[in-house]
Structure formats: C-alpha cells, structure tokens
Amino acid sequence: MLQSVMAIAPRAVETKLRAEDINMVFRRDGKSTNVLDNINIEVGKGEFLCLLGPSGCGKSTLLNIVAGFLEPSSGAVRIDGAIVNGPDPRRIFVFQERGVFPWLTVEGNIGFGLFKMSRVERERRIEHYVKLVGLGGFEKAYPQELSGGMKQRLEVARALAVNPDMLFLDEPFGALDSITRLIMRGELLRLWEAERKTIIFVTHDIEEAVQLADRVVVMSARPARIQRIVKINIPHPRDISSRRYLELRDGIFAEIGLAHQI
Amino acid sequence: MAYGIHLRPLVFISVLLVAWQFAASRQPVHLLPDPVQVGGGLVELARRGLLLKYIVASLFRVTWGFSLAAMIAIPGGLAIGWHRRTEMALNPLIQLLRPISPLAWIPISILWFGVGDVAASFLIFLASLLPLTVTAINAVKSIPAVYVNAGRNFGLSSAGLVYRVLYPAVIPQLIIGLRITLGIAWLVVVAAEMIAVNSGLGFLIVDARNAGSRYDLVVAGMVTIGIIGLLLDMSMRSLEGVRSLRWSYSED
Numbered sequence: 001m002l003q004s005v006m007a008i009a010p011r012a013v014e015t016k017l018r019a020e021d022i023n024m025v026f027r028r029d030g031k032s033t034n035v036l037d038n039i040n041i042e043v044g045k046g047e048f049l050c051l052l053g054p055s056g057c058g059k060s061t062l063l064n065i066v067a068g069f070l071e072p073s074s075g076a077v078r079i080d081g082a083i084v085n086g087p088d089p090r091r092i093f094v095f096q097e098r099g100v101f102p103w104l105t106v107e108g109n110i111g112f113g114l115f116k117m118s119r120v121e122r123e124r125r126i127e128h129y130v131k132l133v134g135l136g137g138f139e140k141a142y143p144q145e146l147s148g149g150m151k152q153r154l155e156v157a158r159a160l161a162v163n164p165d166m167l168f169l170d171e172p173f174g175a176l177d178s179i180t181r182l183i184m185r186g187e188l189l190r191l192w193e194a195e196r197k198t199i200i201f202v203t204h205d206i207e208e209a210v211q212l213a214d215r216v217v218v219m220s221a222r223p224a225r226i227q228r229i230v231k232i233n234i235p236h237p238r239d240i241s242s243r244r245y246l247e248l249r250d251g252i253f254a255e256i257g258l259a260h261q262i
Numbered sequence: 263m264a265y266g267i268h269l270r271p272l273v274f275i276s277v278l279l280v281a282w283q284f285a286a287s288r289q290p291v292h293l294l295p296d297p298v299q300v301g302g303g304l305v306e307l308a309r310r311g312l313l314l315k316y317i318v319a320s321l322f323r324v325t326w327g328f329s330l331a332a333m334i335a336i337p338g339g340l341a342i343g344w345h346r347r348t349e350m351a352l353n354p355l356i357q358l359l360r361p362i363s364p365l366a367w368i369p370i371s372i373l374w375f376g377v378g379d380v381a382a383s384f385l386i387f388l389a390s391l392l393p394l395t396v397t398a399i400n401a402v403k404s405i406p407a408v409y410v411n412a413g414r415n416f417g418l419s420s421a422g423l424v425y426r427v428l429y430p431a432v433i434p435q436l437i438i439g440l441r442i443t444l445g446i447a448w449l450v451v452v453a454a455e456m457i458a459v460n461s462g463l464g465f466l467i468v469d470a471r472n473a474g475s476r477y478d479l480v481v482a483g484m485v486t487i488g489i490i491g492l493l494l495d496m497s498m499r500s501l502e503g504v505r506s507l508r509w510s511y512s513e514d
Contacts, residue, residue, distance in 0.1 A: 069411055089417035099408045102509035103430040112426075113416035144509045162416065 013044035016166065016198045017066065022075035024061055034223040035061050036072070041217060041226070046196045050209035052252070053219030059202045060170055062224065066200065067093045067168045079166070089113060091166040092159035096175050100143045100155050106130065107139045109154055113162035129157040132191070149180040153187065160191065166198045173208070185211055189236055206256070210249045211238060218255050228255055295478040303482035312466070316483075317490060320451050320462040323379060327386025328447045335391050336436065339398025340428065349399060356392060364389035364450050368457050381458045382451065389450040390443045397439025401432035434502075434510035441498035448491045463487050 024036035035058040043049050051059040064070040066077050068087040077084040079091065087093070092113075100109050110129050114122045130139055133153040143151050152172060159167055169188075173181040189212065192199055203209050209216045216230045230252055234244055279297045286296035295303070307313040342348050364385050371388075375381040405428065413427035455464025463483050470479035501507070 067415070069414075087411070087415040087417075089415065091415075093411065093415050095408045095412070098406065099412050101409065101412070101427075101430070103433070103506050105506075112412075115418075115422070142505065142509060 013047070015042055016045040016047070016079065017041075017043040017200075018078045019062075019066060020076050020078070022062065022065060022072045022077070024058065024065065024070070025073045036065075037223040037225045039075070039224070039226060043198060043200060046198055048192055048199045048201065048212060048214045050213035050216045051200065051202045051219060052206065052209045052216050053204065053224060054221050054256075055204050057219050057221050058224035059204075059219055062219075063093075063168050063170055063200060063202050067091060069093070089162050090164050091168065092162060092164045093168045093170065094155050094159050094172050095170055096152075096172060098175075100151050100158065102143050105140050105142055106135055106146075106154055109143070109158050110161050112158055125161050129161045132160070132194075133157040133187070147180075148176050149184060152176065152184060156188070156191065160195065160197075164197065166200070169199065169201045171202055171204070174203075181208075188212070193236065206249060206252050207240075210245065210252065211240060216252065218252060230255075292477075295481055299478040300481045300485060303476070303478035304485070307466075307479065307482060313486065316461060316463050316466050317486065319379075319459075320455065320464070321490070323382045323454075323459075323462065324386055324444075324447050324451050326379075327383040327388075327451075328390050328444060330383075331387045331390035331394055331443075332440065335394035336398050339395040340402050340424075340432065342395070343399035343402030344428070349403075356396065360392050360396070365453050368454065372458055377458055377460070379459065382454045382462070385454040385458065386447045386451055390447050393443045393446060394439055397436060397443070398432070401435035401439070402428065404435070405431045430506075434507050437498070437501050437507070441495065444494055444498055445491065448487075448494060452487055463490075 019039055019041045022036055022039040023034075026033045026035055039062060041049075051062060053059045061070065065072045066084070068077075068084045068091075071085075101112065104112065107126050107130070110126045111122050114125060117125070126139075130136055133156060135150060135153060135157065138146065138150070143154065146154065156167075156172075172188075173184050176184060185208065201209075201212060210232055213232055216232060218227045218230060219225065220227045230248060232248055234242070234248075238245060282294075283296050283298065286294055304313065307316075342352055367385055367388050368381075371381040371384045375384055409427050409431055410423070413423045418426060451462065452464035452467070455462035456468045459465055463486055467480050467483040470476040470483065
C-alpha cells in the first residue's frame with residue numbers, strides 16, 4: 001500500500017495548478033467547434049510539464065485558459081487553490097520572440113514589469129537578468145538589432161525579472177533555427193534549475209518535450225483530449241542517446257501513431 | 263558618392279530651368295513666364311514684405327487646423343478603434359463624410375465664420391480630421407494581440423496599458439498618417455485661401471492674376487507652395503528616423 005503511494009508521488013510535491021474538467025467550445029458564424037474535451041491536469045510545484053500535441057490541436061488554447069487570457073466554456077483552473085479569472089504578474093506567459101516590445105531597449109523590456117519598484121531596485125534587477133540570459137553589452141540595443149535567439153532570451157528575462165512562480169511558454173523556440181533551439185533548451189533548463197519556477201511548456205516537438213520535461217502530457221488531435229501522460233524520469237543533464245531516453249521518445253512516437261522512420 | 267544623392271536632383275532641376283528659359287524665350291504667344299521673370303517676381307514679393315507675410319499666414323492656418331484636428335482625431339480614433347462596437351456604429355458615418363471634398367465645405371464655413379482666418383482654419387481642420395481619425399482607428403486595430411496580452415500579464419492598469427503599450431505601438435503608423443494628412447492640409451489651404459480669405463499663398467495666386475495678370479507672381483507663388491510643402495514633408499519624415507520608432511519602418 002505504502003509502496004504504491006510512493007510510486008505515484010516519489011516526493012511529497014505540493015500541487016501548484018489543477019485544471020478541472022476543462023471544456024472549450026468556439027462559436028463562429030453559427031458553427032461551434034469543440035476544441036478541448038474534458039481536460040484534467042495537475043501540476044506540481046516546481047515541475048516542468050510539457051503539453052505535446054499536433055499543430056492546431058488546442059494545446060495553445062489550453063495554455064491561454066490556464067494563464068487566464070481565455071475563459072473556458074466549462075470547468076475551472078485553480079492555482080494555489082484559487083480560481084484563475086485573469087492574467088496575473090505572478091504567472092508570466094512567454095510568446096514566441098515576437099512578444100518583446102520593439103519600441104523598448106533590452107533594458108526597457110526587462111524592466112517593463114518592474115514599475116512598482118524603486119529605481120535602484122529596478123536597475124539592480126535589470127542588471128542581474130541582463131547578465132543571467134547573456135545579453136551583457138546589449139542593454140541599449142533595440143530588439144530589431146538582436147538575433148531571434150537573443151530576442152527569445154530577452155523575453156524570458158523580462159518574464160523572470162518580475163519573479164513569477166509560474167512560466168507559461170507557448171512554443172517559445174518554434175521560430176528559431178535548430179542549433180539555436182538546442183542551445184536555448186539548455187539555457188532554459190539552467191534557468192529552471194536555478195530558479196525552480198513551475199513551467200508549462202507547449203510544443204509539437206517530441207524530442208523537445210522528452211529533453212525538457214518532468215512529465216509529458218500527450219494530447220490528441222482536435223478536440224484535444226489527454227491521451228497519455230508520460231513521466232520522464234531521467235535526471236538532467238540528459239544523455240539524448242541513452243537507451244532510456246530513446247525508449248521514452250519512441251514510446252511517444254508510437255503513442256501519437258508515427259512510425260519512427262522517414 | 264554621398265552627395266551624388268543630393269547633387270543629381272539639383273543638376274536635373276538646373277537642366278529643366280535652362281530648358282524652360284530657352285523654350286519661354288521662343289514662344290510666339292505669352293503662355294508662361296520664364297524662370298528669370300519668376301525669380302524677379304519672388305524678389306519683388308520679398309521686397310514688398312508680402313512673401314514672408316503670406317507664407318506665415320498660410321502656415322498659421324495649417325498649424326491651427328491641423329493641430330486641432332490631431333488633438334481630437336488621435337485620441338478619438340484610438341478610442342473608437344479600441345471599442346469594436348463604437349467602431350461599428352460610427353464607421354458608416356465616417357465613410358459617408360469621407361468622400362466629401364473639404365472644399366465643398368467652403369460656403370458653409372464662410373456662412374459660419376465669415377471671410378477670414380477662422381473659416382480657412384476650419385477647412386484645414388475638416389480636411390485633416392477624418393483621415394487622421396481613420397489612421398488612428400486602423401493603427402489601434404492592427405496592434406498585435408501579443409503586446410496587449412503581455413501588458414495585461416504584467417499587471418498594467420487600463421491607463422498603464424494605454425500609455426505603455428497602446429500608444430507606443432501606434433506611434434509609427436500615426437506618424438505616417440500625420441505626414442500624409444499634412445500634405446492634404448497643405449493642398450487644401452491653398453484652395454481655401456483662393457476663396458475664403460484675403461491673404462496667404464493661395465490668395466496671392468488668385469490676386470496676382472485678377473489684379474493685372476501678373477503671371478510671374480502666380481508662378482512665384484506656386485514655386486513657394488512647392489518648396490514649403492517639401493520642407494513640411496521633410497520635417498515629418500525626420501521623425502521616422504527616431505531610433506525607438508525605427509522598428510516599424512524596416513523589413514524584419
């Protein structure tokens with residue numbers, strides 16, 4: 001008995017977020033489209049969770065609901081026990097790198113959410129996060145003068161600067177080239193290990209999900225249901241040629257119904 | 263190389279002036295004054311103090327009408343664009359008024375304000391109001407949702423959202439709209455001055471023709487209008503070079 005409980009929860013992890021019976025129906029021109037079908041998820045404090053599914057399946061919609069930008073047709077999201085009814089600076093949504101403000105410099109972007117702080121405190125934080133994401137020397141640069149990877153790092157820094165407990169990342173590395181994407185994954189893991197935020201990360205990239213997540217939530221095509229939840233119990237840094245990694249990855253490929261061959 | 267850019271148009275204009283001078287000297291009937299006569303006209307106007315006086319009069323009306331229109335149209339247009347229902351309600355009216363040339367308002371504006379500065383400024387105001395409103399509406403509608411969502415996510419109040427997201431996001435488009443509209447205003451002021459007032463560059467042209475067919479002064483007035491228009495446009499354009507605005511004008 002005790003053993004089975006231990007198997008489910010190896011550490012006594014506090015629940016951070018609970019999505020209960022989420023349904024989402026979009027109505028447009030008299031037609032209604034069922035996007036999310038009875039989604040139930042629990043996310044532990046400090047956990048790195050990936051939502052994985054085919055493009056257009058509704059995983060971004062789910063992330064927008066969880067972040068408070070959309071209201072579900074039925075069901076509720078609770079964070080720390082309280083029902084979510086709008087966006088909140090304690091939980092920052094990171095878009096693809098398009099989300100940085102082009103009219104602000106690197107400093108201006110990172111300091112954007114720090115308007116309630118004293119000047120000294122704000123400058124100290126900006127300096128810290130500029131360094132943390134490796135943008136030292138670019139403080140006065142505008143986003144259009146930065147590369148895609150740098151813009152993405154800037155957006156992550158802007159999010160971290162307000163010290164949120166959760167980060168929601170919506171295919172954040174989707175627009176980057178494959179080499180930059182690999183580097184960014186490593187950097188995100190480094191930041192996550194340093195700051196231990198709870199992260200929900202939406203992706204359609206199976207490898208990305210298995211490289212990053214504690215658990216991967218595999219979602220079906222529309223209307224999205226939770227098809228399976230896969231626990232990735234490999235410690236970081238992960239060896240992406242190890243047998244365990246390949247097993248888990250191929251398991252998900254099979255789950256989605258893709259033969260792992262081209 | 264750098265001054266090739268400035269030199270080439272100057273050389274071209276000089277060639278045209280010479281050709282004009284040559285052609286004008288051979289015309290059998292008097293169709294157009296030659297450049298030397300026009301230059302003489304400009305000097306004469308400057309000496310009589312009229313050139314500066316008329317330029318100031320025209321610019322004064324444009325400044326008033328245009329600024330007043332901008333002060334109303336920009337906040338108004340932003341608010342209309344932000345609230346979709348207001349836009350749906352007002353759009354047909356805007357589209358109905360838009361094809362009416364500002365010049366069609368000349369009789370009404372004289373009826374209301376008499377012949378004078380106010381009537382002319384009012385026409386500039388009308389000419390600028392709708393284009394600027396439409397620019398502001400479209401600018402606010404085209405703000406990417408990511409910026410607004412990010413602003414809300416960081417906990418901005420409504421006022422904060424307006425000043426820190428909405429406003430900076432629309433400025434580049436507003437500047438383009440202001441530039442185009444200022445061009446329209448400058449066109450309209452000349453036409454308005456031909457009828458509604460007794461001073462200004464438009465009046466100069468009509469007056470020079472009516473009082474003695476002084477076509478050298480007519481063309482001198484036209485040249486002045488062109489030069490001032492060019493300067494106005496260049497000053498608006500220089501705003502597009504501001505570093506924090508450059509993002510929207512370059513292809514990414």
